[in-house]
Amino acid sequence: MNREELKIKFEDIPPEGLSLAFEDQKGELIRDCYPVSKPIKAKVHLMRWGIDVKVTGEVKTELVLSCDRCLKEFPFPVEANINVLLEPVATLSRMKEEVRLKKDELDVIFFDGITVEVDEVVREEILLAVPMRKLCNEACKGLCPLCGQDLNEKTCGCKPAVKDSPFAILKKLVVSSR
Ligand SMILES: [Zn+2]
Ligand SMILES: [Zn+2]
Known part of the structure; x- marks a missing residue:
């Protein structure tokens, strides 16, 4: 060309x-x-x-x-x-x-x-x-942010860091309202 x-x-x-x-x-x-x-x-x-x-x-x-x-x-x-x-x-x-x-x-x-x-x-x-x-x-599914495993091929054993879920707050509210 x-x-x-x-x-x-x-x-x-x-x-x-x-x-x-x-x-x-x-x-x-x-x-x-x-x-x-x-x-x-x-x-x-x-x-x-x-x-x-x-x-x-x-x-x-x-x-x-x-x-x-x-x-x-x-x-x-x-x-x-x-x-x-x-x-x-x-x-x-x-x-x-x-x-x-x-x-x-x-x-x-x-x-x-x-x-x-x-x-x-x-x-x-x-x-x-x-x-x-x-x-x-x-x-x-992308790569595991911790070990880099391609999650389309297999899952890895990594546990993603647990973030405060909105339900945690909800639980607290329910408890305190009693
Ligand atoms: Zn891809
Ligand atoms: Zn992993």
Whole structure:
């Protein structure tokens, strides 16, 4: 994959728009964030909208994430639609609230008004698809905080420190009311 070919000059986008498809075998686009277990495949269509560029399309890949609870790696398929409006950064200061509202259904990314970095747009969309809480499984039991045993595999003999339960207070109240 040649990232330079994904930097498209605004003036080179024809009136009918420009379609691009590319494959990133090794996941170079997001190498600094996550490894991939399947190539990144993307199809995008660029359309000039006045001084803006509308980017639509789709991206597919499979990331390798590590579970927040048990720390094990697990495959995470990504299949995202791209629906982004690129606005020249120069319009930022004079953008009015009403304009913002109209564009609310689109993700807005700023660009220099000259070069559309399709690789960056696709990268952004993949990263947006990663959830805040990364779990190998919703029911993952995680690691024992005392011995580090993976509780999905077996239970350990550790007794978690007993905290004052709300019932302890309740008991006291019941006793004292007699
Ligand atoms: Zn897990
Ligand atoms: Zn334990």
